[in-house]
Amino acid sequence: MSPTPEERRAARHQFGTVASPPTARRGPSRGSKQPITVDAIIDTAFGIVAREGYDALTMRRLATALETGSSSLYAHVVNKEDLDELLIGRLCAEIDLPEPDPGAWREQIVGVCAQLRDQYLRYPGISQAAFAAAPSNLDTLRLSEGMLAILLAGDIAPQTAAWAIDALTLYVNAYCLEASLENRRPGRDEILRRFAALPDTFPQTKRYAAELTSGTGHDRFDFTVRLMIDGLV
Amino acid sequence: MSPTPEERRAARHQFGTVASPPTARRGPSRGSKQPITVDAIIDTAFGIVAREGYDALTMRRLATALETGSSSLYAHVVNKEDLDELLIGRLCAEIDLPEPDPGAWREQIVGVCAQLRDQYLRYPGISQAAFAAAPSNLDTLRLSEGMLAILLAGDIAPQTAAWAIDALTLYVNAYCLEASLENRRPGRDEILRRFAALPDTFPQTKRYAAELTSGTGHDRFDFTVRLMIDGLV
DNA sequence: GTATTAATACGAGCGGCGTTCGTATGATGC
DNA sequence: GCATCATACGAACGCCGCTCGTATTAATAC
Numbered sequence: 001m002s003p004t005p006e007e008r009r010a011a012r013h014q015f016g017t018v019a020s021p022p023t024a025r026r027g028p029s030r031g032s033k034q035p036i037t038v039d040a041i042i043d044t045a046f047g048i049v050a051r052e053g054y055d056a057l058t059m060r061r062l063a064t065a066l067e068t069g070s071s072s073l074y075a076h077v078v079n080k081e082d083l084d085e086l087l088i089g090r091l092c093a094e095i096d097l098p099e100p101d102p103g104a105w106r107e108q109i110v111g112v113c114a115q116l117r118d119q120y121l122r123y124p125g126i127s128q129a130a131f132a133a134a135p136s137n138l139d140t141l142r143l144s145e146g147m148l149a150i151l152l153a154g155d156i157a158p159q160t161a162a163w164a165i166d167a168l169t170l171y172v173n174a175y176c177l178e179a180s181l182e183n184r185r186p187g188r189d190e191i192l193r194r195f196a197a198l199p200d201t202f203p204q205t206k207r208y209a210a211e212l213t214s215g216t217g218h219d220r221f222d223f224t225v226r227l228m229i230d231g232l233v
Numbered sequence: 234m235s236p237t238p239e240e241r242r243a244a245r246h247q248f249g250t251v252a253s254p255p256t257a258r259r260g261p262s263r264g265s266k267q268p269i270t271v272d273a274i275i276d277t278a279f280g281i282v283a284r285e286g287y288d289a290l291t292m293r294r295l296a297t298a299l300e301t302g303s304s305s306l307y308a309h310v311v312n313k314e315d316l317d318e319l320l321i322g323r324l325c326a327e328i329d330l331p332e333p334d335p336g337a338w339r340e341q342i343v344g345v346c347a348q349l350r351d352q353y354l355r356y357p358g359i360s361q362a363a364f365a366a367a368p369s370n371l372d373t374l375r376l377s378e379g380m381l382a383i384l385l386a387g388d389i390a391p392q393t394a395a396w397a398i399d400a401l402t403l404y405v406n407a408y409c410l411e412a413s414l415e416n417r418r419p420g421r422d423e424i425l426r427r428f429a430a431l432p433d434t435f436p437q438t439k440r441y442a443a444e445l446t447s448g449t450g451h452d453r454f455d456f457t458v459r460l461m462i463d464g465l466v
Numbered sequence: 467g468t469a470t471t472a473a474t475a476c477g478a479g480c481g482g483c484g485t486t487c488g489t490a491t492g493a494t495g496c
Numbered sequence: 497g498c499a500t501c502a503t504a505c506g507a508a509c510g511c512c513g514c515t516c517g518t519a520t521t522a523a524t525a526c
Binding site for chain 1 (some may be wrong): 511512513514515516
Binding site (some may be wrong): 013072078109132134135136141144145147149150152158159160161162163164166167170171173174175177179184186192194196200201202203204206208211213214215219220223224227230231232 | 246305310352357364365367368374377383385390392393394395397399400404406407411414418424427431434435437440441444445447448452453456461463465
């Protein structure tokens, strides 16, 4: 009996893949349609999120894209939450972790955060899933292990390093989640107009409306990440 | 004609309440049941979230608690998103903003962040709604106005102050969102056990497992907020 | 060569969600 | 007394995640 989805999930949290013997395929494979695999599910899911955003990723929608029924997915994935974890896992797995260089730890950490940010932004809204992702997933642990190694090489105290990693990843998640919601909001011009129309009980907001609404590109992101990193010993 | 929910929402974003004349109540009011009002809806919603968490707050569930049908809510609230905004608005409205004291701006900002955190934590998961909340809501603007005033009094450059407020509120949101998901996760003991069972490709994680899983109470929160604030000029 | 068995696939259906629509209710102004 | 109109609400629509019973297929055992 090949591993159930539950067993696969457990393996992702506990040990490296048990390398279950690739049991020869059985079961129906009507016509030219290729069989459903976990990888195919993940690939298709990423496609949907990239094109239509995370909210469009439903089990039914995903099944339709795979030309099957939603119930078929549950033979490969425990539930939606499990699918989310698989997506976040793959995302983290693709982060390039540099060999720690004691003289360049700040740039290295900034680089990792930027990579993570760009991965999230490629798949709008997926950071929602990142918040729920369990901290014991092997792929996400690989990421924190790499960040920890960089900070330790930079002579940061272990406790400080651990909390800094938490703070940084939490901020990256939040920044990307907010960024993915930005299209639902009024544009900068509209906000400036509303700020100008505010009553005089909002003097600072009116006066510094430009500063409050500025931050094109990733200026705000860079500002905050640097703020945190420069504060480390 | 008394204001439609849409008009009420617009008022929250544009101008102070237009103080629509409190038209005497009309319509059915069968038996002793008191009429549905926006305030009653908000109060009941907070009760549900406080007791059962944000995910339990559905329009149907809310309507049931008010002893009515879900469709009745739409006479007072535009939609679920609007309800979320009302909740976040009230939450922000209850934050106590101190008179800016140039000599105590750090403590003042920390205090405001801690208040915000405690408000969010009182209603588990509600920070999900905070992410989506539009930045032009009057109650949330009052909060950022107050924080801006504190930072400016501390001689922080306007642009730095604006971005710092963004970073701080984003972090508070993220921290509280993660905190509300914590009960779904394995406890600290279980995580330590898993870390110990990791392969040797995770040397730092294994060695500093204690540091990585520490941070009872709000230690991690305090660490990060101080990290950001101390980095300001 | 045939029967057995395990793996896979999937349609139908359950309960719940946000939201809309048509209609009923009843206090108010004339 | 009657028309008006804010208010209230049941029924239904199209989604959602998920489960269950069953059908299909390929490897295996005899």
